[in-house]
Amino acid sequence: MNVLQALFFPPEQPGGVSSMIPFMKERFVRNSWGMELFYLPRRLRGKGNEPVEFATFDWKAYRGHPVVDKYIQTYKDYVWWTMLRIRQRYDLIHAHHPIAALAMRQLFPETPVLLTIHSSYERELVLNGHIEADGPEHRFLTSLYHELEVKLEQILTVSESFKSYLSHYVQEPDKIRVVPNGFDERRFRPMPHENEVPQLITVCRLVPAKGLDILLAACSELKKRGHSFVLHIIGDGPYRPELERMAVDLDVYEETIFYGYMLHPEQFMPFFDIFVLPSRAEAFGSVFAEAALCRLALVGTNVGGIAEQIEHGRNGFLVPPEDAEALAEALAKLMEEPDLRSRMAGLAEKKAKSNYSLQRVIRQLAKVYEEYRRPEARG
Known part of the structure; x- marks a missing residue:
């Protein structure tokens, strides 16, 4: 099974995702899985110009707010970079950021796309004083959760607490799976x-x-x-x-x-x-x-x-x-x-x-991935 791990940040960035995914990939490859990492280079900005449309809400109602405009442009950049760089087909795409997930869904509609939501961008922006709670940027960002629910095969997150947080913004919270981070x-x-x-x-x-x-x-x-x-x-x-x-x-x-x-x-x-x-x-x-x-x-x-x-x-x-x-x-x-x-x-x-062992998270994710293996690949 050939899996693409679609990150947002480069793997050398600090944080739980970067400290886990490269080591996870190494273990999966050692176990005879095909796996690659993909991410948006830090300095790549302002390149994309593909139109953006969401199925569950009109993002243009929020246009003109800095956080929204930056988010949409970054989404366009991710689409542009993906179109430029990815040529092969994958059996499954596991994204680790909403932008990566939505871009991959747009470009690979026939490939199962899973997303692990590792943190709440909108909550951090509120706590850091950059946006107002229930303001337009906050409503835009929280609206994305239902968009992800509708478009993706599976949403995962890293704690029961964060699953509870997400339940306020999706229609079927029971379908969200919890797979805590793992460490080598x-x-x-x-x-x-x-x-x-x-x-x-x-x-x-x-x-x-x-x-x-x-x-x-x-x-x-x-x-x-x-x-x-x-x-x-x-x-x-x-x-x-x-x-x-x-x-x-x-x-x-x-x-x-x-x-x-x-x-x-x-x-x-x-x-x-x-x-x-x-x-x-x-x-x-x-x-x-x-x-x-x-x-x-x-x-x-x-x-x-x-x-x-x-x-x-x-x-x-x-x-x-x-x-x-x-x-x-x-x-x-x-x-x-x-x-x-x-x-x-x-x-x-x-x-x-x-x-929180890495082997534990690999077993859990392998089980999830196998659910989306194409029949012809099961052999």
Whole structure:
């Protein structure tokens, strides 16, 4: 069976998709599947001019809004690039972004197209202050979910929580399947170590949706209480200058290291003690599974897929979003009790290996793919 994995971002981009799909492809190919990756180059913009029509709503009613216009042009660019580059036929196309899915459906109407929705673009835009909730851009983006439902053979997503979110925008939510992300265990090598001063680490894009303002406020509270620590922030984004100013204002700049973007943070993570990320929303939160596989204690917010990975009080702590005081309490407990920290880290690693192994996701996806194998290919 010959499968095309249609990404949006190039595979070297940070995030759950890029950290999983290339390794997944390698395993599938080793198991005698045909599989290729396809994506839109980052610098390719403004090339496409094919008309865009949707079956379930008139997108032109939203034309003139920047997010909508950019989305439609990117869709046109994806169609243009696909027409230019793809010449062969595939038995199945598995897309990992709505634009990729709709473009592939338009160009290959006879080929089954599946889509995994990894995150909510509109929710992140709202949280980051770029669009208004229930404004025209928000309505355009959420309207796409029903369009995808009508046009594709199958929609998958990465957590039960995000399936519940999608259920508000589709007509048959029960048909959505959940396949959590999977991770190649060979990438993660926990290292025995002893840090005299607790080392906190977070890995994310530096945008308001990730809640790092709450993390810095919690760290300020920890310092006021007399706790020693170092906070390592791996990632970059438009919010970084404001976060750096905030660290100064909260008197935690000396305790905080901003590294910028790092391609393979999992090589760095095993030397730290606690992974913390107080996201305001998260469809899955791949970085929590990655941190768990590095045997770190976990602290996250009780939102989305994070709450499906962390069992509060057992393999980590969950705190309410926007609550710096509760976050400081959870971090303080782990910093003060190294035995508890070690026990929770071990249980987090055990759960991640059991639930989020790459082999598990490959088995689940292979079963889905086989459902769409052409009769003549079953032999």
